[in-house]
Amino acid sequence: MSALLEARSLSVVVGGTTLVEAVDLRIHAGEMVAIVGPNGAGKSTLLRMLSGDLRPTQGQILLKQREIPSYPPALLAQHRAMLSQHVTVAFPFTVEEIVRMGAGDRSQAAAQPLVDAALSEVGLERFRHRQLPTLSGGEQQRAHFARVLVQLACGEARHGPGLLLLDEPTSSLDMRHQIDLVETARLRAGNGTAVVAVLHDLNLAMRFADRIVLLHRGKLAIDGIRTEAITTETIRRIFEVDVTIDYTDGGVPFLLPQTMRPVAAKN
Amino acid sequence: MTASADMPPERKKSRSGYSLRPSASLALISLLLALVGVGLIALTLGAAGIPLARLPAALALSTDGSSGAHLARDQLVLWSIRIPRIATAAVVGALLAISGAIMQGLFRNPLADPALVGVSSGGAFAAAAAIVFTDSRFGEHFRFMQNQLLPLAAFAGSLVTTVILYRIASRSGRTSIAIFLLAGLAIAAIANAGTGLLVFVADDRQLRDITFWLLGSLSGATWPKIAMLAPVLGLGLIARVTVARGLDVLVLGEAEAFHSGVDVERLKRISIVLVSGMTGVAVSICGVVGFIGIVAPHLLRLVIGPAHRLLLPASALLGAVLLVGADTLARSLVAPAEMPIGILTAAVGAPFFLGMLLRQRALVAL
Numbered sequence: 001m002s003a004l005l006e007a008r009s010l011s012v013v014v015g016g017t018t019l020v021e022a023v024d025l026r027i028h029a030g031e032m033v034a035i036v037g038p039n040g041a042g043k044s045t046l047l048r049m050l051s052g053d054l055r056p057t058q059g060q061i062l063l064k065q066r067e068i069p070s071y072p073p074a075l076l077a078q079h080r081a082m083l084s085q086h087v088t089v090a091f092p093f094t095v096e097e098i099v100r101m102g103a104g105d106r107s108q109a110a111a112q113p114l115v116d117a118a119l120s121e122v123g124l125e126r127f128r129h130r131q132l133p134t135l136s137g138g139e140q141q142r143a144h145f146a147r148v149l150v151q152l153a154c155g156e157a158r159h160g161p162g163l164l165l166l167d168e169p170t171s172s173l174d175m176r177h178q179i180d181l182v183e184t185a186r187l188r189a190g191n192g193t194a195v196v197a198v199l200h201d202l203n204l205a206m207r208f209a210d211r212i213v214l215l216h217r218g219k220l221a222i223d224g225i226r227t228e229a230i231t232t233e234t235i236r237r238i239f240e241v242d243v244t245i246d247y248t249d250g251g252v253p254f255l256l257p258q259t260m261r262p263v264a265a266k267n
Numbered sequence: 268m269t270a271s272a273d274m275p276p277e278r279k280k281s282r283s284g285y286s287l288r289p290s291a292s293l294a295l296i297s298l299l300l301a302l303v304g305v306g307l308i309a310l311t312l313g314a315a316g317i318p319l320a321r322l323p324a325a326l327a328l329s330t331d332g333s334s335g336a337h338l339a340r341d342q343l344v345l346w347s348i349r350i351p352r353i354a355t356a357a358v359v360g361a362l363l364a365i366s367g368a369i370m371q372g373l374f375r376n377p378l379a380d381p382a383l384v385g386v387s388s389g390g391a392f393a394a395a396a397a398i399v400f401t402d403s404r405f406g407e408h409f410r411f412m413q414n415q416l417l418p419l420a421a422f423a424g425s426l427v428t429t430v431i432l433y434r435i436a437s438r439s440g441r442t443s444i445a446i447f448l449l450a451g452l453a454i455a456a457i458a459n460a461g462t463g464l465l466v467f468v469a470d471d472r473q474l475r476d477i478t479f480w481l482l483g484s485l486s487g488a489t490w491p492k493i494a495m496l497a498p499v500l501g502l503g504l505i506a507r508v509t510v511a512r513g514l515d516v517l518v519l520g521e522a523e524a525f526h527s528g529v530d531v532e533r534l535k536r537i538s539i540v541l542v543s544g545m546t547g548v549a550v551s552i553c554g555v556v557g558f559i560g561i562v563a564p565h566l567l568r569l570v571i572g573p574a575h576r577l578l579l580p581a582s583a584l585l586g587a588v589l590l591v592g593a594d595t596l597a598r599s600l601v602a603p604a605e606m607p608i609g610i611l612t613a614a615v616g617a618p619f620f621l622g623m624l625l626r627q628r629a630l631v632a633l
Binding site: 048051052053072073074075076077078081082084087088089090091092093094097098101102104105144147151 | 375376377512515516518519520522523525526527528529530531568569572573574
């Protein structure tokens with residue numbers, strides 16, 4: 001089976017600094033992949049390249065066997081949706097208006113069921129007529145997630161399973177909404193969407209992702225199922241933290257930091 | 268968006284942060300009625316007063332035979348002076364308000380106004396340069412087309428300043444309010460210095476023409492000028508369809524707009540040409556008139572919301588209402604003399620702008 005998204009030896013150099021180097025990645029429909037790594041490892045840069053926002057200096061990215069730069073923006077948006085980290089809105093759009101932006105050029109009547117479904121999925125029905133800038137950071141983040149879900153649903157209705165990219169989607173959310181959001185993404189993967197999420201919380205990544213991609217200094221350190229990817233040894237080597245890894249009764253691994261004192265970096 | 272009984276309860280409250288918005292048709296019809304009202308008042312007021320009762324006869328709307336001795340004079344005043352002037356004010360007001368609204372959408376900044384950030388100054392400088400050029404020995408062959416050359420020059424001047432401003436104020440899809448306003452200030456200063464230099468080298472006749480721009484006046488309104496303005500407004504109103512949705516989504520930022528399927532580069536190019544074209548032509552007709560482009564869209568966003576599909580035509584109507592009103596005041600407050608309209612719009616608009624700036628400061632750190 002060919003991959004929905006395929007990146008071949010991706011590198012990007014910005015201002016003489018190599019941010020991402022020779023990354024290969026294949027992501028299939030129905031798969032949820034977490035990208036993890038220390039700060040500055042190139043996670044967001046990699047995601048920006050996968051979204052088509054940033055052109056790689058070398059290598060190529062194929063989305064459904066077609067090179068990303070060859071998609072016109074409107075068509076690309078029907079095949080992949082992306083939630084960015086920080087989105088600020090200058091004008092007093094309501095939550096509902098923001099979410100409806102995900103529906104592109106669909107008429108208001110055609111978009112409404114999708115908008116309603118997405119609002120209830122992120123738990124913001126009560127806020128639909130509130131102006132977005134008056135909401136808390138976490139509520140705004142959820143509104144943008146609803147907008148991205150609408151965009152994904154519109155695209156998938158036309159072209160089948162698409163790609164959902166999430167850049168640290170849980171950064172401003174409380175614990176319950178972190179889990180809600182990741183579970184919603186997980187559900188999408190269950191319906192055939194390919195999901196790629198940059199996550200900081202390794203426990204969340206291990207709990208929900210099929211595969212974990214570990215980036216270190218711009219290079220792909222590990223790409224594997226959670227038990228392969230996350231070991232005490234790799235955490236010590238890459239995050240410079242000692243951890244204990246244990247398992248829940250259901251066999252899901254979880255990780256507990258032992259000490260915050262950094263161990264000597266090896267190189 | 269129509270009101271209905273099954274509306275959720277919070278929709279009926281107008282608490283801060285909630286939006287209670289009138290329907291699109293209600294908003295547009297109200298604004299249209301306001302324009303007709305202001306237009307009627309404007310018809311009756313002025314150096315030569317025409318009471319409302321004599322208006323139908325003078326407009327040749329009624330043929331009840333009660334035409335008095337005033338009829339000929341009324342008709343002359345109305346058709347050759349007042350109506351062209353009101354029409355010009357309406358079209359220029361609409362152009363200024365739409366270009367303000369598009370510019371604010373483009374820069375994602377409610378404080379953007381072509382007159383405030385040097386775009387009008389750039390247009391005025393280019394228009395002044397065209398005046399001096401067509402009056403010089405070198406350029407006298409072009410004098411016959413001065414009427415066409417001035418708007419073109421003003422358009423080019425506005426375009427160059429808008430592009431420079433965009434390059435300076437936008438870094439990777441974000442515009443800083445502080446850098447934007449300061450850059451606009453600097454660009455306006457450069458353009459004004461250029462205009463000052465032209466004033467310095469100009470002879471008396473050129474000086475009179477240039478001064479006309481610096482003050483901003485609608486007194487030169489004629490039917491041929493309207494014939495030139497109207498198509499530009501028509502183009503702007505048609506083009507708004509192509510930019511309205513893009514400008515809405517652009518509020519999320521350039522990267523997000525791209526992720527949502529907007530061709531951001533194309534949107535920016537069209538918007539910049541629209542803003543420059545409409546500002547340039549407005550400037551070439553009546554000089555630099557500020558603040559219409561900031562006041563009209565801002566007031567409307569409070570009432571009808573920020574979605575550009577409705578905001579742009581509504582801004583056009585409110586801009587027309589405001590400028591026709593301001594021009595009526597300008598020519599009736601100190602009649603038979605006339606106040607430069609730029610002074611009036613600044614006297615009302617500048618405090619308004621300061622109020623907005625203070626509110627902005629409370630919301631985001633400048």
